[in-house]
Amino acid sequence: MSDAAHAHDDHGHHAHPTGIMRWLTTTNHKDIGSLYLWFSLIMLFTAGSMALLIRSELFEPGMQLMHPDFFNQLTTMHGLIMIFGVIMPAFTGFANWQVPLMIGAPDMAFPRMNNWSFWLLPVAGIMLLGSFWLPGGAVAGGWTMYPPLFIQGGVSYDLTILAVHIMGLSSIMGSINIITTILNMRAPGLTLMKMPMFVWTWLITAYLLIATMPVLAGAVTMLLTDRNFGTHFFNAAGGGDPVMFQHIFWFFGHPEVYILILPAFGIVSQIIPTFSRKPLFGYASMVYATASIAILSFTVWAHHMFAVGMPVAAQLFFMFSTMLIAVPTGVKVFNWVATMWKGSLTFETPMLFAIAFVCLFTIGGFSGLVLAMAPVDIQLQDTYYVVAHFHYVLVSGALFSIFAGIYYWLPKWTGHMYNETLGKTHFWLSVIGMNIVFFPMHFLGLAGMPRRIPDYALQFTEFNQIATVGAFIFGFSQLVFLVLVLKTIKGGAKASDQVWEGAQGLEWTVPSPAPYHTFETAPVVK
């Protein structure tokens, strides 16, 4: 941190290239963290624009704006990019910035691999987005990539399969880096049991990624060989089975949804204690609950397939296991509430997003439980009820936690406080907008409106119009966020090292903005 410390740094940072080469060649965890976060923000606006196009078409029944096939391309790409291009990279960005700062390590364990993990992502992003301009347009078979549609499509389907491979590679390398860093580079005295919750959740998420990405890779490789090399894994005419794809995909897919939410649990578990000025209630149970969610998440996959036709025994099994996995998740909600109980609460923007997370994620958890009941799900499968469910857990869950984390750590990263009025404006517009878009979708689903459909029956019109209005409120209020971030980087009130009165942990012991190199000599944790 001090100049004296830098003098020992023989591959000193003074020699680093500047301009674009700095970012292309960087091995610094803070640079790479920023790259991930910027990539994620750009993709958020890209996939968000697609969502607004989708909602515009759905403002009225009938076809107004686009060809139905283009509509399907939009829903598919919106899903793929939001999951692989926005939520996952954003969490990896947080991991890069925060894990070394929180465990007192000078950098990630494998800095060069770290660089490669990131730069693979824009490559995959270009392959995905570029396919809009190829013959036949982008993939239109849904983000779940089910055959037979995914076997029949044109060249963009091959490109998408390769892009998924590349993103998987990036995730696996990122996970190896994170696991090694956490297990080997903690400051003396920082035992596993003293690790901040965010570090714990990422450790477990990284294991989940390493376990599931190869499964996804296997599934899409089989698609690839079915498409190009004459195999018939998923082709019933050739003795294959399209339902097998669904089993393999969801064996990856359900743990994947926990990959999308565990780091969110981690971020919220940092923020709520800070603004309640109390330690996290039940830290131990939080760690245990996270670990058990990870293990049990491998036993529930067929709840996505109740409607394909399964023996009753299988339906019962997956129904019971799905309902049981909600128990450790529910325990976490109780822990956050108990942390706030009798605390000295203040409601800065990070806390507002964290509280909204707790309330709204719970709604998503409840609709998940409704869907977990096989007889109910057979009615609701592939309706807007499912769309409402996963947007409550992913928008007001994962995305809100990302906003909360940005507001929480941005002062540490930039050295400036963000503008609280702007932050609160962004918060209220987002919460209100989000609920206007997604709450009516429960009603639409219960009334039977199918998902992934560009046209609908007249009786669904009103709720669709409400949802579209909400979507535009939500979408455009993200511009407030963009302005806020840019303003905070440029200037603003000077942030103290501690930043938040109740904040605890190693990251708050370094100056704000965090210097390019931190913890060159490891701190000692008592």
Add this chain to the structure above:
Amino acid sequence: MAEKGNLRAALAVFWSFFGVRKRRDYDDDAQSLTQAQIIIAGLIGGVVFVLTLLLVVYLVLQFVK
């Protein structure tokens, strides 16, 4: 000693599936259990979880028929 440790590991995993653990017990676990013990207990716990569910499903179907 070893046997007691295994029991402890099984208990720790049981509580983790429920998602609740007293701070003091957790600290004791952390003191007395090795990582390998917990991982093995976790995997066995997963298998036991699945087998128990299968048993429940089997019983339910017996009852319904």
